[in-house]
Amino acid sequence: MSTRTVEYLVQRTPEMAPGGRLVQVPVLPGGMEPELHGEHMLINIGPQHPATHGVLRLVLELDGETVVKCTPHIGYLHSSFEKLGEYRTWNQVIPLTDRMDYLAPLIYNCAYAMAVEKLMGIQVTERCKVTRVICMELDRIFSHLLWLGTTAIDIGAFTVFLYTFQERERIYTLHEALTGARITTSATRIGGMMADLPEGWIRELRHFVDTVPRTLDEVETLLTNNQIWIGRNQDVGVISAEDAVSCGLTGANLRASGVAFDVRKDRPYYDYETYDFDVPLGEHGDCYDRYLCRMEEMRQSLRILDQAIERLPAGPMNVDDPRLILPGKTDAMTDMESMIHHFKVVMEGVKAPVGESWFSVESSKGELGMYVVSDGGSKPVRWRIRGPSFINLSALPTMVEGSLLSDVIAVNASLDIVLGEIDR
C-alpha cells in the first residue's frame, strides 16, 4: 500500500494574546484552578440532535469543558433486521439490506448476495462481477460524499454540504436509472442482478467519473489547507494503532492510524487483485488523517471505476440456473418447465444447502461482514450483519476522553457512522 506524509501546519488551535500575538494554550485535564472545588457535570447529547448523524445518544461527564467519560447509548433505531431476516426467503431479505446502511445501499445489496452465493457455491457471471464492482465503488463515493458534506456542516462549513449533495444527486439519478429507486435500490438478486444495465448508463457513469474530480478539487481547496479545518481536526481524536486494532476499528479509521488492513487487498473478492489502485494510509490517527484518507479513497474509487468500465464484458448478467433466477416472461408464459420454475422460485423461494458462510467486503465504513446460516430451507436460520459502524462507535470513548466538548462532535463526524447499521 502507498503511504502519504501529512504535513503539520499548526499544532493546536492558537489563541490571541494581548498585542495580537498567537500563543498556544495547552489544555490540562482536571482544570487549571485546583483550589476551586468543582463537580463533574453530566450532559446528554441526542438522541435528537443535528450533529449526531442519526439517533445516537452520547452521555458525557464533563469537567468544565473537558470530557472525562463518554458513554454512547444506542438502540434508538433498532429495527431487528436480523430477526426479520429469519422470516424472509433469501431473495426477500435483499430489500432489507438497503435500509441498514442507507448511505451506500448497493454495497449492502452486493455483500449479502455475495455471502449467500458463497454459501450456495454459485459463481456469478463475469459481467455480474464487474457490474457489482462498479456498484460498490460508486456507492463508496456516494457514502464518502455524504460524510464529507455532513462533517463539514458539523464543523461549520455549509458550502461543502451543498456541493457534495449536488454531486450525490447525479448518483441518485444513476441509481434510479439502474433500479428505479434513488436510495433503497435492492439491485442484486441471488445469482445476479435485478436487471441488466440500462441503455446509456455506462455513458452517464463515465461522464460522472470524468467530472466529479472537479468538485473534489474545489472541496479540497476549501478545506484541506484551511486553518480552521486544520485547527479543529489535527490532533483531535487520536487513537493509536494497537488501540485501533483491539477496538476493532476498520475502514479509513483504522488506516488513518497506520494499520494496513483493507479487505479488498487482504482478502480480495471479484478480481480486486487485478485492479490497479492504492489504499491510503495515515500516520497520526487523528481526524485530519481520517479526512485525508477518505478524500484519497474517493479518488482511488474513481480509478477503479475507470478500469471497471473498460473491462465490462458483454454477456448474460444472471447465472443460467432455473432454480435461482426467474425465467424470462416470454418463457414463463409459453413453456411449462419455465412456468413451474417461476412458480417454485416465487412461492417457495430459492433453497440453500445446509451450511454457513461468513463473508466480508470493504464497505465505505469499514469491514462489512455477513454471516448466513442455513438448514437447507428457503429462509435463513440466522442472518448476522457485522456492521462496521457498530464497532467503530464503540471506540469513540477511547478517542474522546480527555478532549474538549467540541472535539466530540468533530470525532463523531470523522468516524463516519450510520445509525441504521449500528442499531440494525
Add this chain to the structure above:
Amino acid sequence: MSDKPFTDALEDLASGASGGPQSASPYGEAADASTHESVAALVARFGSAVQHHAIMAGDEHVVRVPASRVMEILRWLRDDPAQRYDYLADLTAVDWGGGRPIDVVYQLWSIPHRRGLRLKAALPLDALEIDSASLLWRTADWLEREVWDMFGVRFRGHPDPRRILMPESYAEGHPLRKDFPLRGRFSRAEQTRRALAMPVHEHYSAQEIAVATETEAHARREPGESP
C-alpha cells in the same frame, strides 16, 4: 401437455414442504486439520479441546471447542506469535431452536499473517454462561452486550453487562431467540404504553445517575459547607 408437475408442485406447497434439513450434520463434515496452520497448531497444543473441525462454504475453517476452554484458547490464538489473531472481526450467537444448544461464534482474523478462523462454543439452554473475551479484545465489549441482549447469554467478567439495543427495562425477553415471536410478547398497546411511561432514570445507567446526583447535591450546598 400433462399438468402433473404443476399439480405436484402445488401439493408440495400445500403440505408445507419447503425443503427440509438434509441428513448431513449441520456441523459439516470433519476436515483434515493440516489444511489450516492454526488448526494444526491448535490440535497440537490443545488436543482434545478441538472437538470438531470443518470447512464451510469452500474455504472457511470452523473449529468447535468446549465453552470451558474458550478463554485459554482465544488467549493463545491472540498471543502466540505464529497465530497472532489480533483482530476480532465478529462475536455473535446462533439459536437453532427446538431446545438445541446456542452456539457462540467468534470470527478471528490475523492482520500480520492474513489468516482467518472461526471458533464456536455450544452452550446448553440451561447453562448460558461463558467467559468474556472483552479482556482480550476491546471489540468484544459491545459485541457481548449485544449477544446478552438478543440471546440471554451471560459473559462472566464483562465490565458492563447491560442491554445495548433494547431499553434496560425491556421485559419481553431476549428477541433473537427462536421461541420469541416476531411481533413481541406484549400487545402493541401495551408496548406503546410501556415505552412512553419509561421513567427518566431508566434512560441513564446507575453510574451516570450517581454523577448527576452528586453534582446536584454540590449545587445545593452552601459555600463553605463540606461535602
Add this chain to the structure above:
Amino acid sequence: MGLSLPTVPSGEANFLTTRLDYVVNWARRNSLWPMPFGTACCAIEMMAAAASKYDLARFGMERMSFSPRQADLLICAGRVAYKMAPVLRRIWDQMPQPKWSISMGACASSGGVFDVYSMVQGIDTIIPVDVYIPGCPPRPEGLIYGILMLHEKIKGESLSNPALREEDPSRVGEPNLPDGVIEELALPYGNSTNQNKVSGLVTTTALTRPADRKP
C-alpha cells in the same frame, strides 16, 4: 396552561376575521420552520430536499430548527423504535402551538416493512399527525407535495376555531390514540400474515394466524 389566544367567539365569522385569518394563515404557512426529526433513510431524502436541487428554501423552510421550542412543523422522517417513542412524544410536547406534523415515509406512517417487536406501528399512535407521506423513501418531490398539502390545510384554518390549537396539558406524555385503536391499526394483514414462519422445520411458538391466510 393559563394563556388563551385572543379569539372571536366561535361561529361569528365576519369580513374582518376572514381577512385576519387569511393574513395569519399566509404568514404561518409560508415560513414553517421544520423540526427535522430524521431517524433513517427518509432523513437522507429530507436532506436532499433541503439541498440545492429540490430546495426547501423556496417555501421558507431552509431554517431547520433543531430546538423544538422554535419550530412549527415536526417532520418525522424515518422509522421510530419504541425506545425512541418517548423522545418523539417529548419533542412534540415541547413544541409550542401553532404546530403541525408530517409523517414522512411508510415507517413513520404505519411501521413500513418493520412489523416487529421494536418498531412503532405508525407515529400517529404517539403524536397527532396532519399529513402522511407514503414512500420508502418518498422522493423529495413527494415530501414537497406533502408540504404543499399541509399548506392547503393551513389555508383552511381559522382563528375562530380554538379547538384547532387546543392541547390538553394533562395528556403530556400519553399515547395519542386509545388502546383499542392501536391494536386495530397494528393487526397484520395481507401478505404479512404469510410471512410468519421461520426457516425449515424449526418449530417455534411464533404467533401464527392460519385463519388469516387466503385460501
